[in-house]
Amino acid sequence: MMLAASWTVQAAPEESTDPAAAATVATPATPAPSAKPEDLIGKKVAFIEVAGTVNIKPETILAVTRLKPGDEWTPDKVRQDLRLIYEMGTFADVTADFAAIPEGVKVIYNVKENPVLKGIVLQGNNKLPKDKLMKLMTVKTGEVLNSKTVAANLRAIEESYKAEGYILAKTGDVNFSPDGILTVRINEGIVEDIVVKGNTKSKAHVITREMRTKIGQPFNAKDARVSMQKLYNLAYFEDVNLKLLPGKQPGGTVLEVSVVEQKTGTFSIGGGYSASDGLIGIINVGDKNFRGTGDDVNIHWEFGGKASTAGNYSVSFRRPWLDRKQTSFGFTFYNMINQYTDFDSGGNEVSTYDRRYRGFDFTFGRPVNDKLSHYITLKNRWDDYKGWISGKNYETDEPYKSENYIQNNFGLTRSVIISRVLDTRDSNTNPSEGVRYSLSAEVAGLGGDFSFNKYTAEGRRYWKVGKSQVIAVRGMYGYGTGHIPEMQKYMAGGIDTLRGYRDDQFKGNRLFATTMEYRFPVAKRVMASLFTDVGNAWDSDSFEFLKDLKFGYGLGIRIVTPFGPLRLDYGFSNQGGRTHFSFGGQF
Template structure:
């Protein structure tokens, strides 16, 4: 019995010692770490990514982490590990298979424009920093994709992506070579849809778009298209949207418009210091029957009597040649100022017309050719006789037949109420080639608009002119009044030379109401009438006017009311339409 108990005790003790012996068995030590298979990438570079060290206990988990760390270097498409027992421990081997050595790059999927891609192979290669003869690094691929997309994005191609990058093996004289090929989905426009139009015909909208189906979407170009449509003044709002096309990398461009009323029949009143109360009746449509053509008829009474008819077709021909025709027969009460400070009233009678042909020369520049014929005469005021000696100062009836040339560069964002950009115009008018008065007139107009804060705008204008030859008095430059030099009488400063600087600070006051603070500096001077008849300044004498005003937005244009302060006191100016 005692022997049985002793035997059981021995067996129990032996069983209890088994796990202790197992725990006491330690993992083998790493006696050597070897890297094999690398040809281009230095062993030291690979070894630096390995955390396991010789002399440490072998850990399969740590070896797997080391394998992943080597993969993360980016130069290898396969990494394997092997643990082999050897004297004193375990030898660990990392077997690496390098990516291909890249000899060249290629770029696929690009659209051609005029037989050329948007960016050349050289431009794209420079963007990704490609150098031949290096092992492909998968980590660099992500950076290179970002570089390509950033190159496109910075130029407005915001939908360009790189969906695929592969290495292609191609035959070469000295054996196969490997080419890294990027597939670029640039964002082709599959179609353009017009939404929201009711009156305006679709082709009137489409013809204004530089963006066409089959082109790569460019945000800068689309924004210019939106501004161009908005500047037609047919629409309250214009919006460009995109949706996914029928295939990967294709998209649909949607132009959504909200039309404004373009047909106007109105009766109104105006006021000036000379003409006093002026009445008018207007019938006009800036988008006649939705064709984009403008027709107008105006009849005036009071200080301005007569009628005007206008017709404008911006697409008179399919190549965007515009035609503008105007006919008029009007009589306008004016005031002439003598150099001694006195003045007298007279009537200007003008009958004639003009034809202007315009053609875009580039994205922002337009050329214009104008033929004009005018019969202009200074006559008695109907209610009272003007002294003959005063009428003689102004000259008698004159005929003007002229041809004019002009270049206009217009980068304003919105013509109706610009907040940034500029406007430049140079013009020359030659009269007398077909008889009548013989003179030449040169002119220049430079405007700049700067956004200040969220909604305030600083607007500047500099205009100048010069007349050479025998121009009638009423063909001279006439400064003073609501449209140029505020704070002075209408047409107070006549001359065959003119210089004027206008500055306005515009700020919103509420819905459809804008406030303005302004300064005007300038004058007109010189010419035969100043020197011989005493009409105006014989030499340059700059005059300054300043003040404030309000603008009310109406369907017929902004109504302007300004209080200007000049050298002789204050003047109130009331007018319709933009000053600049």
């Protein structure tokens, strides 16, 4: 008669360690009668057996156990072995029997093997392809299912989803059928609804249409970040926050979008007086989120003054979404007369005159994706010479009169412009990272007075340095052929190209311009910059590039106001210093 006991494996396995040498399986002698479990403590282990194996050799199991024949028997050592065997992952149940025998203690590990894996079925994987996920399932068909390997495989699947931005994806629903089929149900974390809060003016659909995250699709953190940036780039909101709320279905979520709106409308009124024009009034009204629809509307009107300049106006409209493919449409109508001055390369006045420009343009655009867009513009513009003020008179002075300067440079320009823009900037108003590359081709003719082609390339790049400092670089190159009138030539000089020189001081059918700026904050909504500009515009193909380049440098201030951003720069050049002021953002 022997006294025996049985233990079952604990639910929480301890950390496994390297196995010792395998024990020898032997047949024990007849057990001694009458022994209590407490009497086994301190006795030597005589024999260790494994029972219940079908496909796994006992030696494989004994290779991972710590308790060996000749060791002192203790309950802790047996419990440790139970955990080590269970952690092999190939058993559904592990127990231990032990008994006192004349030779010492006999230990029997009873195991119940998992079924043999015959197939794997993945369900619910709509965003990641089956082939990619199956490569992560390293459990092998035809072998005993290893639950430890399966658990590692499921974690690998979840990590693969997270790497793609699907942070809510889970693989908790796993079933292993008696016929050996492992079924893994993947819950990708579906967005059940999108709730918009804080939008007192903007329509809800104006916000949700900008978001890559859609109802009925799995939540993606990368898409959410892009969506936030797109909402900021609208310039309708001071703040945008996204919050995930529990959904009604298991694993589902509700995306809450909270916005803080800012003023998008502008209204300004001004005036002036001059001896030549008299009293002039100016009204400008606009809204880049008209009635909360996302439409951009602007009206500029000048009244009073002499009859020739009274009634100057421009009207612009842009609708960013015409259809679900985000086709955009915009137009501008304008009729303006202003005083314009031509300069020579030294910055001296050549001629000052009144110029009227009037016409319209229509632009259609459509994105290829969030970063790449195409645009096509039809331009119809008349430039008229309205009268001499000072300097050379293009109508009466030579050689302009005999060369038909007016007829060759003023008239109707009708053209089509096709452009392609790649934009990865983190903000289109105040970028700190990313690039913006654009290519455009303008073909003029189409019944107009001038026939020419212009090809322009521009690149911008931004680097964030330190906490809030930015290095910004821009380069432009333009190449034109044909009869390009004076008003359609490339121009360099002024706040957008060469600071320290007069506005549009250099003109030609070729353009090269590059700018580097170091930008840093000095106060809330105020940025300062140190800049250097290099470039020129010219007509001659024999242009001596390095010799004729112009250089400017200086410092500037950018102020964000309720009426929009203001720029104030002071540039130095070989022609002295010059102040430049404008409304609008920087490149």
